[in-house]
Amino acid sequence: MVLIPVTTAAGDAMQCDLKLTGGSVVDGSGGPAFEADVAVSGDRILAIGDLSDVEAQRTIDCRGKTITPGFIDIHSHADWLLIDPDHHGLVEAFVRQGMTTVVGGNCGFSPAPVSETNLGGIKEASRLIVDAPVAPRWQTMAEFLDAVDEVGPALNLAELVGHGSVRAAVTGSLRPDPPNKDELAQMERLAREALDAGCIGISTGLGYPPGIFAEHDELAAFASWAAASGKLFTSHVKAYSWASGAYQADPTEQPHNLLAIREILDAARAGGARLQVSHLIFVGHNTWPTCEDAIAMIEQARAEGLDVAFDAFPYTAGNTTASVIFPPELLPHLEQVLASPEQMEPLRAFGDATFERIGFHLRDIQIMHANAQAFDRYDGMFVGDAAEAAGMDIWDFYARLVVESHRNARVLIHKYSGSDEDQRAIETVVSHPLCTVETDTFLTATGHQNPASYGTFPRVLSTYVARGLLSFEEAVHKMTGASADRIGLGDRGRIAEGAAADLVVLDRSALADTATFDAPASYPSGIETVIVNGRPVLDDGRYDGEARAGRVLRA
Incomplete structure (x- = not known):
């Protein structure tokens, strides 16, 4: 790339609000970096090149630095x-x-x-x-x-x-x-x-x-x-x-x-x-x-x-809601299912079997914020550790977390x-x-x-x-x-x-x-x-x- 000084049509030096000088420009196209100055006027890029003649209200020295798009x-x-x-x-x-x-x-x-x-x-x-x-x-x-x-x-x-x-x-x-x-x-x-x-x-x-x-x-x-x-x-x-x-x-x-x-x-x-x-x-x-x-x-x-x-x-790992793990047919009445020991038992068996198949378990879930006062002290803990600290079975703990947070417990799912x-x-x-x-x-x-x-x-x-x-x-x-x-x-x-x-x-x-x-x-x-x-x-x-x-x- 050939860079030339920038002037107006009348031959006068351009003016800008901000000038970044001497940087290595990576322009966002995927193309190779090149050395250039970048001039900004208002909210727009005014010019790119050898801008040594451009007058700027403020100049930022970018020598040894890289300039990229936001x-x-x-x-x-x-x-x-x-x-x-x-x-x-x-x-x-x-x-x-x-x-x-x-x-x-x-x-x-x-x-x-x-x-x-x-x-x-x-x-x-x-x-x-x-x-x-x-x-x-x-x-x-x-x-x-x-x-x-x-x-x-x-x-x-x-x-x-x-x-x-x-x-x-x-x-x-x-x-x-x-x-x-x-x-x-x-x-x-x-x-x-x-x-x-x-x-x-x-x-x-x-x-x-x-x-x-x-x-x-x-x-x-x-x-x-x-x-x-x-x-x-x-x-x-x-x-x-x-x-x-x-x-x-x-x-x-x-x-x-x-x-x-x-x-x-x-x-x-x-x-x-x-x-x-x-x-x-x-x-x-x-x-x-x-x-x-x-x-x-x-x-x-x-x-x-x-x-x-x-x-x-x-x-x-990525963040989501704690209720994301449950099958769609349970969602319209999830709280009732999680509060019922009779319905929890087959859900526990289904969950354990499914998790085993995919190579994942409740212990791979980390609590970001429980969004329930009784559980907030477990923020940052993995569910298995939190359940153990609470003296609860891991599925019972998780069910209570979902119910008491109104499905709004934030979690990080790992793996x-x-x-x-x-x-x-x-x-x-x-x-x-x-x-x-x-x-x-x-x-x-x-x-x-x-x-x-x-x-x-x-x-x-x-x-x-x-x-x-x-x-x-x-x-x-x-x-x-x-x-x-x-x-x-x-x-x-x-x-x-x-x-x-x-x-x-x-x-x-x-x-x-x-x-x-x-x-x-x-x-x-x-x-x-x-x-x-x-x-x-x-x-x-x-x-x-x-x-x-x-x-x-x-x-």
């Missing part, structure tokens, strides 16, 4: 945080790992639309993700997005509308029956209103109610509404383990996680939608060997013309795509060209944290690059340009003239993730400056908790 978390639940006027201090963990944009509304669970039918459910279920129940002061998605803008978010937010939230607004969360014609028409109206309000697509959460009750025709309809708007269809699929309660098929003949991928591929194909498979994980060590088959299915679908890709986080000793599956997924990087994390002020909240992007850029799984430029592409392309935000995720001035300055020699499962609340090293819409939010290591530099990105 990182995009393609699968986040931070929309539930950003609506809180006091969120700015809490999301420091996101900013310090280089994030400038989060994609919310994932797993079928968006804060809107809201109706009398799902208002109580949204308030209660929000306790899973944030510290205090969210009390919606909005009904429509347009009203929610306006409310986030009024708060002044620390980061940019792009929002998906959740299939689960739409369905619950019409029929409630726990009704297993398919929607009738009129109900489906109401769902279509709500979904299209949200897409017209600026949502970047539709998400599904098929591992949770009500998504777990959805059948092909319903999913294909939602996919078609996303496609009609030219927007993305994303899915937390129905099963991520070799055997599950979601399907009746013999898993020795048809592994259930592969059935789940086939189901959503078929729905996207029928609806003509672009598909993003959310957090492609493999739960339990007997599921890990299906990794290659799962990726092959996705590659085959892509070869046949379906625009499909996936995302993943670089950790062998996701690997372990400390065997990370072949997770490395295969994260390094694949179709994979973008996500956190899928719950960040709260209380309880034990998920290390993904603190170290996801630095972990890929340091640990995974150091292992030779991908080049630094490829890793940056996965969390910038590739993510922006998937969600349809062409002015983000790249360093180019006219693009949004979301930028990161980092020191590759010092870059490292420091968060662990034992000590997760630990900031990474090496990320020095993070710029959101032209404004430094992390400035030479100093976080500006009062900055409200983000905005809602409407598509």
Whole structure:
């Protein structure tokens, strides 16, 4: 690349607000790094090149440093945080790992639309993700997005509308029956209103109610509404383990996680939608060997013309609700089942047998926050250790945890795509060209944290690059340009003239993730400056908790 000084048409030196000088630019395209200066005017990148003649109100010396686009978390639940006027201090963990944009509304669970039918459910279920129940002061998605803008978010937010939230607004969360014609028409109206309000697509959460009750025709309809708007269809699929309660098929003949991928591929194909498979994980060590088959299915679908890709986080555990392990037929009356010794006995036998088949057990679940006063002292403990400390049988302990938390105990499930000793599956997924990087994390002020909240992007850029799984430029592409392309935000995720001035300055020699499962609340090293819409939010290591530099990105 030939870099020349930049001047105006009249030959005068350009002027800018901020100039980054002497850095190695990794522009988000996946192409090789190059030496250049970057000029920012307002919220846009003004110029790239030899900008020695450009006058700047402020200059940041980036010699020996790397300049990248701001990182995009393609699968986040931070929309539930950003609506809180006091969120700015809490999301420091996101900013310090280089994030400038989060994609919310994932797993079928968006804060809107809201109706009398799902208002109580949204308030209660929000306790899973944030510290205090969210009390919606909005009904429509347009009203929610306006409310986030009024708060002044620390980061940019792009929002998906959740299939689960739409369905619950019409029929409630726990009704297993398919929607009738009129109900489906109401769902279509709500979904299209949200897409017209600026949502970047539709998400599904098929591992949770009500998504777990959805059948092909319903999913294909939602996919078609996303496609009609030219927007993305994303899915937390129905099963991520070799055997599950979601399907009746013999898993020795048809592994259930592969059935789940086939189901959503078929729905996207029928609806003509672009598909993003959310957090492609493999739960339990007997599921890990299906990794290659799962990726092959996705590659085959892509070869046949379906625009499909996936995302993943670089950790062998992920956060979810404690109730996720139970079969769908129990969910409408789960509390009664868990409180009944007669019904618990066959459930215990079924659970132990199923867990044995997939190579997983309750003892592999770590409590993040019990969300129940009698159990909060067990935060951070694995369920087996907590049950022993409580003097209880492990299944009895877990049942009480679910019931007393109203299904909102936050947990980390381990043995996701690997372990400390065997990370072949997770490395295969994260390094694949179709994979973008996500956190899928719950960040709260209380309880034990998920290390993904603190170290996801630095972990890929340091640990995974150091292992030779991908080049630094490829890793940056996965969390910038590739993510922006998937969600349809062409002015983000790249360093180019006219693009949004979301930028990161980092020191590759010092870059490292420091968060662990034992000590997760630990900031990474090496990320020095993070710029959101032209404004430094992390400035030479100093976080500006009062900055409200983000905005809602409407598509």
